[in-house]
Amino acid sequence: MTTIIDSAATSDRIARRSLLGDIRSVWMRETLTILRDPFSLIFSLIQPLVFLGLFGPLLSGVAGEDGLGFGSTLQFFLPGVVVMITMFGTSMTGANLQFEIMTGAFERILATPLARPALLIGRALKELTPLVVQALIITLVAVPFGFEFFPGHIVVGLLILGVFGVGVGALSYALAIATRKNEWAFWAVQQSLLFPLLILSGMMLPLETGPEWMQVLSKFNPLTYIVDAERVLFSGTFDDRAVLFGLIAAVVTAAGGLWVGVRTVTKSIL
Amino acid sequence: MIHTEQLTRTFVSGKETVEAVRGIDLDVAAGELVAFLGPNGAGKSTTLRMLTSLLPPTSGNATVAGIDVTADPAGVRSRIGYIGQKDGAGHNYRVWDELLLQGRFYGLSKDRAATRADELLGSLDLEAMKLRKVSTLSGGQKRRLDIALGLIHEPALLFLDEPSTGMDPQNRANLWDHILRLREEFGTTIVLTTHYLEEADTMAERVVVIDHGRIIADDTADALKAEQAGDRISLTIDAADLPTTRDVVGRTGTEVQEAPNAGGVTISFRVDAGPAALPGVLHALGDKGVAVRAATLKQPTLDDVFLNLTGRSLREGAEA
Numbered sequence: 001m002t003t004i005i006d007s008a009a010t011s012d013r014i015a016r017r018s019l020l021g022d023i024r025s026v027w028m029r030e031t032l033t034i035l036r037d038p039f040s041l042i043f044s045l046i047q048p049l050v051f052l053g054l055f056g057p058l059l060s061g062v063a064g065e066d067g068l069g070f071g072s073t074l075q076f077f078l079p080g081v082v083v084m085i086t087m088f089g090t091s092m093t094g095a096n097l098q099f100e101i102m103t104g105a106f107e108r109i110l111a112t113p114l115a116r117p118a119l120l121i122g123r124a125l126k127e128l129t130p131l132v133v134q135a136l137i138i139t140l141v142a143v144p145f146g147f148e149f150f151p152g153h154i155v156v157g158l159l160i161l162g163v164f165g166v167g168v169g170a171l172s173y174a175l176a177i178a179t180r181k182n183e184w185a186f187w188a189v190q191q192s193l194l195f196p197l198l199i200l201s202g203m204m205l206p207l208e209t210g211p212e213w214m215q216v217l218s219k220f221n222p223l224t225y226i227v228d229a230e231r232v233l234f235s236g237t238f239d240d241r242a243v244l245f246g247l248i249a250a251v252v253t254a255a256g257g258l259w260v261g262v263r264t265v266t267k268s269i270l
Numbered sequence: 271m272i273h274t275e276q277l278t279r280t281f282v283s284g285k286e287t288v289e290a291v292r293g294i295d296l297d298v299a300a301g302e303l304v305a306f307l308g309p310n311g312a313g314k315s316t317t318l319r320m321l322t323s324l325l326p327p328t329s330g331n332a333t334v335a336g337i338d339v340t341a342d343p344a345g346v347r348s349r350i351g352y353i354g355q356k357d358g359a360g361h362n363y364r365v366w367d368e369l370l371l372q373g374r375f376y377g378l379s380k381d382r383a384a385t386r387a388d389e390l391l392g393s394l395d396l397e398a399m400k401l402r403k404v405s406t407l408s409g410g411q412k413r414r415l416d417i418a419l420g421l422i423h424e425p426a427l428l429f430l431d432e433p434s435t436g437m438d439p440q441n442r443a444n445l446w447d448h449i450l451r452l453r454e455e456f457g458t459t460i461v462l463t464t465h466y467l468e469e470a471d472t473m474a475e476r477v478v479v480i481d482h483g484r485i486i487a488d489d490t491a492d493a494l495k496a497e498q499a500g501d502r503i504s505l506t507i508d509a510a511d512l513p514t515t516r517d518v519v520g521r522t523g524t525e526v527q528e529a530p531n532a533g534g535v536t537i538s539f540r541v542d543a544g545p546a547a548l549p550g551v552l553h554a555l556g557d558k559g560v561a562v563r564a565a566t567l568k569q570p571t572l573d574d575v576f577l578n579l580t581g582r583s584l585r586e587g588a589e590a
Binding site: 017021022025028029032033036037099100103104105107108109110111112113114115266 | 322324326344345347348352353354355356357358359360361362363364367371372374375376377416419420
């Protein structure tokens with residue numbers, strides 16, 4: 001055989017790859033689309049401010065009736081917005097993938113030795129990257145309006161969201177592969193799952209005032225536990241069972257999502 | 271480099287079971303240039319996908335670059351290059367970014383990936399495209415970029431799935447220049463699929479004809495043609511000379527056919543090594559006083575081989 005396959009460089013290279021390195025490479029490739037197109041980044045940063053700017057005045061009206069004060073209403077509402085941005089971003093992971101399935105880039109990447117979970121995690125992390133900046137911006141903007149800022153708690157909150165987001169991203173990835181023959185099916189499924197999940201988590205409006213069937217359904221929605229955990233953390237508390245339940249919900253979602261995702265990748269025929 | 275035993279793949283869609291590949295036994299030695307030839311749906315691409323570990327076999331086994339495809343798919347993938355039918359490079363990326371990241375995907379260091387990317391851009395005439403967005407490249411440039419992506423890690427074995435489909439003749443020739451040079455310089459083993467007869471005929475040293483998921487012939491293009499079709503000589507003569515001609519022709523040719531033709535007769539027959547046989551036949555006829563009005567020699571194409579093997583023409587089923 002030629003020197004190419006027997007060279008020390010080759011065997012060294014084959015041994016040197018690692019899951020973390022693979023995740024990093026995939027994440028870098030995806031993140032390049034943001035760096036090379038800063039326009040989309042600017043918009044993604046403005047989006048949460050729009051939510052806050054439009055919902056804020058309405059909330060202050062509600063707050064006035066309840067006599068809770070605007071600060072505490074924000075304390076309830078803002079973590080919900082952060083979770084919502086996460087859900088919007090990560091559930092669209094598959095949309096970018098579908099474009100690359102269509103053009104052929106996905107097949108080329110599948111033919112590389114990259115670990116399969118890295119393909120899913122790297123892509124989901126890319127959707128989560130702007131989230132860190134988004135969350136910080138809206139939190140800081142909210143501070144003058146009476147929002148109390150707990151940096152350490154927010155970091156933990158974002159980590160839980162990150163783990164959860166990897167699971168949602170992986171499921172979105174699997175959905176993109178399953179619906180690769182008709183693009184609209186991806187959006188149909190994504191949209192019809194996204195909104196019930198958001199509403200049934202009590203993210204926008206508290207479910208306590210809703211009918212009992214909604215409260216029962218919300219108990220089966222992993223997002224409910226994430227939202228509860230974020231609310232507790234954003235209000236500056238670690239010592240609450242909601243944080244633990246949120247972490248469990250995130251880990252279960254991530255493990256389930258990756259299992260489904262990796263299976264879909266290895267079983268799919270493009 | 272490649273060894274397979276009864277490699278089989280079936281697909282189940284609804285209640286139907288489709289046997290795409292039915293027991294392929296194949297050996298490819300290092301340095302060979304092999305073309306899988308067959309109509310669309312013959313099982314060429316499915317075979318290629320199993321060999322590149324993109325698709326697990328239903329049964330049978332395959333060892334590629336010394337690694338079992340089922341036991342260690344990632345190990346196979348790190349040792350081979352694969353260039354698919356569609357554009358490998360992401361349309362929203364810059365050429366340089368895609369090359370560097372492809373290097374990282376194969377575990378190259380940043381420096382090594384950059385060195386390789388530079389080398390490949392140079393040898394594939396893509397230097398000027400370095401910072402261009404992939405979607406702005408022409409078809410031929412995109413294809414060359416695909417080759418660069420497939421070679422970033424210097425694989426000893428390269429798979430190409432329908433590499434020149436949809437390319438104009440000039441770009442196809444250019445692509446082949448690059449592939450052949452690669453082979454000359456590095457001794458890369460190359461396996462490709464094609465449904466272009468001319469391509470398999472002129473470029474590949476070994477042609478594996480696949481039909482209905484089976485290998486139906488496996489040899490050099492010349493040997494296949496000689497064995498399966500052979501050269502045919504056709505002569506047009508006066509009807510009066512027919513008995514003499516029959517006599518002469520019968521000595522060298524087989525499968526003799528006769529047909530009336532504009533006041534004369536055309537007699538055609540099969541010979542081995544047509545170009546060498548034709549002058550001899552004409553001389554012998556001249557010596558006997560036969561005036562030959564027209565003489566043609568038809569050498570077979572791989573399509574004749576396929577027709578002879580299957581009773582069908584490859585051209586009918588082939589996409590333009």
